[in-house]
Amino acid sequence: MKRRDFMKTSALATGAGALSATAFAQPIMPPEKRSFQMKYAPHFGMFKSHAGEDVIDQLNFMADAGFEALEDNGMMKRPVEMQEKIGQTLSDRNMEMGVFVIDKGGNGANTLAAGKQEHIDIFLDGCRRAVDVAKRCNATWMTVVPGNYQRDIPIGIQTANVIEALRQAADIFEPHGLVMVLEPLSDNPDLFLRYSDQTYLICKGVNSPACKILYDVYHMQKNEGHVIRNIDLTWDEIAYFQIGDNPGRKEPTTGEINYKNVFKFIHEKGYRGIMGMEHGNSMPGKEGEIKLIEAYAQVDNFDM
Template sequence: MSMLKFAANLSLLFTERPLIDRFAAARAAGFDAVEIQFPYTLSPEQIKQELDAHELNLVLINIPAGDWEAGERGLACLPGRETEFAAGLDQAIEWACSLKVGKLNCLAGVMPQDATAEQVARTLAGNLKLAAERCRQAGIELMIEAINTRDIPGFYLHHSEQVLKLISQLELPAAALQYDVYHMQIMEGNLISTLQQNADKIGHIQIADVPGRHEPGTGEINFTNLFKALESQGYPGYISLEYIPQGQTEAGLGWLATWMTQDERNELECSS
């Protein structure tokens, strides 16, 4: 029986429904954990009610990332936006404490055109130090994610090694790499060796296949080998399904049955 644990990303899965209704859908599909990229369109009270009603854990949320509609993908590397970043960090920590969320993800953002490389590096370092210390004080783990530059041109952190070096050089407490299999397959490949070599530095894993960012089995990644490797190294955290379903979410969950417990499998079969 697989010991891997899977979480549903409610920002990308079950989008046939309003966000408030996706908690029930995730539970019906056999999940006991969820994550939300940006939950801030709901209130903490609404989310807590859904988590309690459906016996779900919320394992990760993102720190607010600026004006998403305008193309912003994080504030941490943007000179002049430090006050806004700090306010978003405060909000995220408040929500995480209220909802018992153990991990906060920080998106560095897109390299601004009107700043020097030195300014950007200095800004990111200062913001990450602040975030890591505040998270440590709150008993939360700070995740830092690398994102591919094909989908988001100019994203500042785009390789695993960049994030790992920052965590080491800045001596960030309570910080780890958020390893997104989809982004890293595009940027660097060598998924299994990276996961194995950095097992103690990776705090959260997200998955989607390449190309298309759809469910496992739709692209080039050998998820059977990937999951076996994670099992063999005893990966203790959640693997989050952060993909865009090709059709209805439940119809694309068949691949997951092999890796679920029998109780979870029964729920998944009932929901399909």
């Protein structure tokens, strides 16, 4: 082979190889924009393989994929400018803001169940600051976890202590139309609030539109089961739902919870609020993000 022909052939082969590598490296695009029946709310980081690290880019990706809400537990820790930017982007993309967590300091150890004034003061300070945060990002709901169980205090006294602290918080939120949602958890057996009926009792005791239940299906499946029955029993105090399959706390279809039936029940009861996607991705990377979107499309198709 002549040197000129060899160089030409080599160039063509190199070009073809480069084209193949480029084609292989093309980003996986999200599926067509979904029209979900429910307002599912992803959190930041869930789609960073597609959208990158910038939270506004991630928020726009969520909107482009068809999600109508956002959930950000750490909103109170973000700079004021970012809170406002997130709020503006949500408004521009016709999305709603889901929950963020009220910073009450010390989390479990700083417990409302103990009835200590210093703990209550820290909590109420967090509530006052949360009002400003909610206004910046267009939020209505804020998560409250009362803290740890106190083994040296009778359960009835602990419950009364929590109700009293929450009544004071409700006085802060009511004038602004804001709602704290109490979340019973399964993460730690030392936590005071663990069951839906217990949370229902506390909400009835507070007796305020500013104090309702956050029913996290993942946690309640672990702690008590009978998800649909317990949702029905506590329905009039539920203001917000969160999602995660069990075991694993990943997207629906990865565990034992029949989310298609759960979503159908909640929808038929008339709920049109936000469903927070508080879970991880079962697979890494872009493929995992697409799998997550497709899982929600599958379980959201509950009319079939």
